Amino acid sequence: MSRREELAAGLADVEERIGTACVAAGRARDDVTLIVVTKTYPASDVALLAELGVRDVGENRHPEAGRKAEELAELAPGGPRPRWHFVGALQTNKTGPVARYADVVQSVDRPKLVHSLAASADRAERKLSCLIQVDFGDDPHRSGVSPDDAEALAAEVAGQSALRLAGVMTVAPLDVDPRPVFARLRELSDAVRAAHPQATWISAGMSADLEAAIAEGATHLRVGSAVLGERRPPG
Numbered sequence: 698m699s700r701r702e703e704l705a706a707g708l709a710d711v712e713e714r715i716g717t718a719c720v721a722a723g724r725a726r727d728d729v730t731l732i733v734v735t736k737t738y739p740a741s742d743v744a745l746l747a748e749l750g751v752r753d754v755g756e757n758r759h760p761e762a763g764r765k766a767e768e769l770a771e772l773a774p775g776g777p778r779p780r781w782h783f784v785g786a787l788q789t790n791k792t793g794p795v796a797r798y799a800d801v802v803q804s805v806d807r808p809k810l811v812h813s814l815a816a817s818a819d820r821a822e823r824k825l826s827c828l829i830q831v832d833f834g835d836d837p838h839r840s841g842v843s844p845d846d847a848e849a850l851a852a853e854v855a856g857q858s859a860l861r862l863a864g865v866m867t868v869a870p871l872d873v874d875p876r877p878v879f880a881r882l883r884e885l886s887d888a889v890r891a892a893h894p895q896a897t898w899i900s901a902g903m904s905a906d907l908e909a910a911i912a913e914g915a916t917h918l919r920v921g922s923a924v925l926g927e928r929r930p931p932g
Protein backbone atom coordinates (compact mmCIF):
# COMPACT_ATOMS: atom_id res chain seq x y z
CA MET A 698 0.00 0.00 0.00
CA SER A 699 1.28 3.46 -0.81
CA ARG A 700 1.39 6.04 1.95
CA ARG A 701 -1.44 7.84 0.23
CA GLU A 702 -3.56 4.67 0.36
CA GLU A 703 -2.67 4.12 4.01
CA LEU A 704 -3.74 7.63 4.92
CA ALA A 705 -6.90 7.34 2.84
CA ALA A 706 -7.76 4.11 4.68
CA GLY A 707 -7.07 5.69 8.08
CA LEU A 708 -9.25 8.65 7.18
CA ALA A 709 -12.04 6.39 5.95
CA ASP A 710 -11.99 4.43 9.23
CA VAL A 711 -12.15 7.59 11.29
CA GLU A 712 -14.87 9.05 9.07
CA GLU A 713 -16.93 5.93 9.61
CA ARG A 714 -16.50 6.16 13.39
CA ILE A 715 -17.47 9.84 13.34
CA GLY A 716 -20.51 9.15 11.17
CA THR A 717 -21.72 6.34 13.43
CA ALA A 718 -21.19 8.42 16.58
CA CYS A 719 -23.05 11.39 15.07
CA VAL A 720 -26.02 9.19 14.19
CA ALA A 721 -26.03 7.72 17.72
CA ALA A 722 -25.95 11.21 19.22
CA GLY A 723 -28.56 12.61 16.83
CA ARG A 724 -26.08 15.15 15.52
CA ALA A 725 -25.29 16.29 11.99
CA ARG A 726 -21.89 15.25 10.63
CA ASP A 727 -21.34 18.90 9.67
CA ASP A 728 -21.42 19.90 13.34
CA VAL A 729 -18.09 18.17 13.89
CA THR A 730 -14.72 19.21 12.43
CA LEU A 731 -11.92 16.67 12.18
CA ILE A 732 -8.46 18.03 12.93
CA VAL A 733 -5.73 15.55 11.99
CA VAL A 734 -2.82 15.78 14.44
CA THR A 735 0.30 15.26 12.35
CA LYS A 736 2.96 15.65 15.07
CA THR A 737 6.08 13.50 14.47
CA TYR A 738 4.92 12.78 10.90
CA PRO A 739 6.54 14.52 7.90
CA ALA A 740 5.24 17.45 5.86
CA SER A 741 4.78 15.02 2.95
CA ASP A 742 2.00 13.36 4.98
CA VAL A 743 0.37 16.74 5.53
CA ALA A 744 0.50 17.34 1.76
CA LEU A 745 -1.16 13.97 1.09
CA LEU A 746 -3.81 14.63 3.74
CA ALA A 747 -4.54 18.01 2.17
CA GLU A 748 -4.97 16.29 -1.21
CA LEU A 749 -7.35 13.85 0.47
CA GLY A 750 -9.48 16.75 1.64
CA VAL A 751 -8.20 17.38 5.18
CA ARG A 752 -8.48 21.09 5.89
CA ASP A 753 -7.38 21.23 9.54
CA VAL A 754 -4.13 19.88 10.96
CA GLY A 755 -2.73 19.96 14.49
CA GLU A 756 0.81 20.15 15.81
CA ASN A 757 2.00 20.21 19.41
CA ARG A 758 5.58 21.47 19.29
CA HIS A 759 7.51 24.46 18.14
CA PRO A 760 9.75 24.51 16.06
CA GLU A 761 8.56 21.22 14.48
CA ALA A 762 5.23 22.82 13.58
CA GLY A 763 6.77 25.89 11.95
CA ARG A 764 9.25 23.84 9.95
CA LYS A 765 6.46 21.65 8.66
CA ALA A 766 4.32 24.61 7.62
CA GLU A 767 7.29 25.96 5.64
CA GLU A 768 8.08 22.57 4.08
CA LEU A 769 4.47 22.13 3.05
CA ALA A 770 4.53 25.48 1.28
CA GLU A 771 7.59 24.25 -0.67
CA LEU A 772 6.17 20.77 -1.38
CA ALA A 773 2.84 22.02 -2.62
CA PRO A 774 3.24 25.61 -3.74
CA GLY A 775 -0.15 27.05 -4.51
CA GLY A 776 -1.80 23.93 -3.06
CA PRO A 777 -4.52 24.14 -0.43
CA ARG A 778 -3.15 25.56 2.78
CA PRO A 779 -4.57 23.75 5.78
CA ARG A 780 -5.61 25.58 8.90
CA TRP A 781 -2.85 25.01 11.50
CA HIS A 782 -3.92 24.30 15.07
CA PHE A 783 -1.28 24.51 17.77
CA VAL A 784 -2.37 22.01 20.44
CA GLY A 785 0.68 21.64 22.72
CA ALA A 786 2.17 23.29 25.77
CA LEU A 787 3.48 26.70 24.73
CA GLN A 788 6.16 28.82 26.37
CA THR A 789 5.74 32.58 26.23
CA ASN A 790 9.10 33.01 24.48
CA LYS A 791 7.81 30.95 21.52
CA THR A 792 4.64 32.91 20.81
CA GLY A 793 6.34 35.16 18.22
CA PRO A 794 6.92 32.48 15.58
CA VAL A 795 3.80 30.49 16.51
CA ALA A 796 1.60 33.56 15.94
CA ARG A 797 3.00 33.78 12.41
CA TYR A 798 2.06 30.27 11.23
CA ALA A 799 -0.71 29.06 13.56
CA ASP A 800 -4.32 29.96 12.85
CA VAL A 801 -5.61 28.59 16.13
CA VAL A 802 -3.91 28.08 19.50
CA GLN A 803 -5.90 25.47 21.41
CA SER A 804 -3.67 25.36 24.47
CA VAL A 805 -4.22 28.75 26.15
CA ASP A 806 -3.98 28.04 29.86
CA ARG A 807 -2.63 31.08 31.71
CA PRO A 808 -2.88 34.89 31.63
CA LYS A 809 0.81 35.37 30.87
CA LEU A 810 0.41 33.31 27.71
CA VAL A 811 -2.67 35.34 26.70
CA HIS A 812 -0.71 38.58 26.87
CA SER A 813 2.28 37.18 25.05
CA LEU A 814 0.09 35.73 22.27
CA ALA A 815 -1.81 39.00 21.95
CA ALA A 816 1.40 41.01 21.59
CA SER A 817 2.81 38.50 19.07
CA ALA A 818 -0.37 38.36 16.97
CA ASP A 819 -0.51 42.13 16.98
CA ARG A 820 3.08 42.35 15.75
CA ALA A 821 2.42 39.72 13.05
CA GLU A 822 -0.74 41.63 12.07
CA ARG A 823 -2.77 38.49 12.45
CA LYS A 824 -5.89 37.65 14.37
CA LEU A 825 -5.36 34.44 16.27
CA SER A 826 -8.20 32.17 17.35
CA CYS A 827 -7.75 30.80 20.87
CA LEU A 828 -9.26 28.00 22.89
CA ILE A 829 -9.07 27.83 26.66
CA GLN A 830 -7.45 24.51 27.57
CA VAL A 831 -9.09 23.17 30.72
CA ASP A 832 -7.69 20.37 32.84
CA PHE A 833 -10.16 18.24 34.79
CA GLY A 834 -7.50 15.98 36.30
CA ASP A 835 -5.62 16.42 39.56
CA ASP A 836 -2.07 16.08 38.28
CA PRO A 837 -0.45 19.53 38.58
CA HIS A 838 2.04 18.68 35.81
CA ARG A 839 -0.65 18.50 33.15
CA SER A 840 -1.35 21.49 30.91
CA GLY A 841 -4.61 23.34 31.30
CA VAL A 842 -6.30 25.86 33.54
CA SER A 843 -8.43 24.58 36.41
CA PRO A 844 -12.18 24.64 35.73
CA ASP A 845 -12.60 27.30 38.43
CA ASP A 846 -10.29 29.72 36.65
CA ALA A 847 -11.42 29.03 33.07
CA GLU A 848 -14.11 31.72 32.78
CA ALA A 849 -11.78 34.46 33.98
CA LEU A 850 -9.15 33.34 31.50
CA ALA A 851 -11.74 33.34 28.70
CA ALA A 852 -12.60 36.95 29.57
CA GLU A 853 -8.92 37.80 29.42
CA VAL A 854 -8.68 36.40 25.85
CA ALA A 855 -11.90 38.12 24.81
CA GLY A 856 -10.46 41.43 25.94
CA GLN A 857 -7.53 41.28 23.48
CA SER A 858 -8.17 42.83 20.08
CA ALA A 859 -5.56 40.60 18.36
CA LEU A 860 -7.17 37.41 19.69
CA ARG A 861 -10.51 35.78 19.01
CA LEU A 862 -12.02 33.65 21.75
CA ALA A 863 -13.24 30.56 19.89
CA GLY A 864 -14.12 28.20 22.75
CA VAL A 865 -12.75 25.54 25.06
CA MET A 866 -10.58 22.43 24.80
CA THR A 867 -9.57 19.51 26.98
CA VAL A 868 -7.48 16.35 26.94
CA ALA A 869 -9.19 13.69 29.06
CA PRO A 870 -6.92 12.37 31.82
CA LEU A 871 -5.54 8.87 31.22
CA ASP A 872 -7.24 5.90 32.84
CA VAL A 873 -10.56 7.57 33.58
CA ASP A 874 -13.89 7.28 31.79
CA PRO A 875 -13.65 10.24 29.39
CA ARG A 876 -17.37 10.80 28.99
CA PRO A 877 -18.05 12.56 32.33
CA VAL A 878 -14.98 14.71 31.65
CA PHE A 879 -16.38 15.76 28.27
CA ALA A 880 -19.75 16.42 29.92
CA ARG A 881 -18.06 18.83 32.33
CA LEU A 882 -16.33 20.57 29.42
CA ARG A 883 -19.68 21.03 27.76
CA GLU A 884 -21.13 22.60 30.93
CA LEU A 885 -18.16 24.92 31.11
CA SER A 886 -18.64 25.78 27.44
CA ASP A 887 -22.25 26.77 28.21
CA ALA A 888 -21.02 29.13 30.93
CA VAL A 889 -18.35 30.65 28.70
CA ARG A 890 -20.81 31.09 25.84
CA ALA A 891 -23.29 32.87 28.09
CA ALA A 892 -20.75 35.68 28.36
CA HIS A 893 -19.10 35.24 24.92
CA PRO A 894 -21.64 33.92 22.38
CA GLN A 895 -19.00 33.56 19.65
CA ALA A 896 -17.03 30.99 21.68
CA THR A 897 -18.82 27.98 20.21
CA TRP A 898 -15.97 25.50 19.75
CA ILE A 899 -15.67 22.48 22.01
CA SER A 900 -12.42 20.67 21.17
CA ALA A 901 -12.46 17.22 22.74
CA GLY A 902 -11.87 13.68 21.64
CA MET A 903 -8.80 11.94 20.24
CA SER A 904 -8.23 8.54 18.59
CA ALA A 905 -9.28 6.60 21.68
CA ASP A 906 -12.30 8.59 22.81
CA LEU A 907 -13.83 10.44 19.88
CA GLU A 908 -17.21 8.68 20.27
CA ALA A 909 -17.56 9.87 23.88
CA ALA A 910 -16.63 13.40 22.79
CA ILE A 911 -19.25 13.45 20.03
CA ALA A 912 -21.86 12.15 22.47
CA GLU A 913 -21.06 15.08 24.76
CA GLY A 914 -21.23 17.79 22.14
CA ALA A 915 -17.66 18.16 20.84
CA THR A 916 -17.46 20.37 17.77
CA HIS A 917 -13.78 19.65 17.04
CA LEU A 918 -11.92 16.34 17.27
CA ARG A 919 -8.13 16.08 17.38
CA VAL A 920 -7.18 12.72 15.90
CA GLY A 921 -3.63 11.53 15.26
CA SER A 922 -2.74 7.84 15.44
CA ALA A 923 -6.09 6.52 14.15
CA VAL A 924 -5.35 8.29 10.84
CA LEU A 925 -1.55 8.26 10.61
CA GLY A 926 -0.59 5.12 12.56
CA GLU A 927 1.02 4.69 15.96
CA ARG A 928 3.71 7.27 16.67
CA ARG A 929 7.18 6.06 17.56
CA PRO A 930 8.16 6.93 21.11
CA PRO A 931 10.28 10.10 21.14
CA GLY A 932 13.96 9.37 21.29
Ligand SMILES: *Cc1c(COP(=O)(O)O)cnc(C)c1O
Nearest residue numbers: 734757784903904919920921922
Ligand atom coordinates in the same frame (compact mmCIF):
# COMPACT_ATOMS: atom_id res chain seq x y z
C1 LIG B 1 -1.24 13.99 20.04
C2 LIG B 1 -2.43 14.76 20.43
C3 LIG B 1 -3.70 14.41 19.96
C4 LIG B 1 -3.95 13.19 19.07
O1 LIG B 1 -3.76 12.01 19.82
P1 LIG B 1 -4.08 10.57 19.20
O2 LIG B 1 -4.27 9.73 20.40
O3 LIG B 1 -2.91 10.19 18.38
O4 LIG B 1 -5.32 10.70 18.39
C5 LIG B 1 -4.77 15.18 20.35
N1 LIG B 1 -4.62 16.26 21.15
C6 LIG B 1 -3.42 16.64 21.61
C7 LIG B 1 -3.33 17.83 22.50
C8 LIG B 1 -2.29 15.90 21.27
O5 LIG B 1 -1.09 16.27 21.75
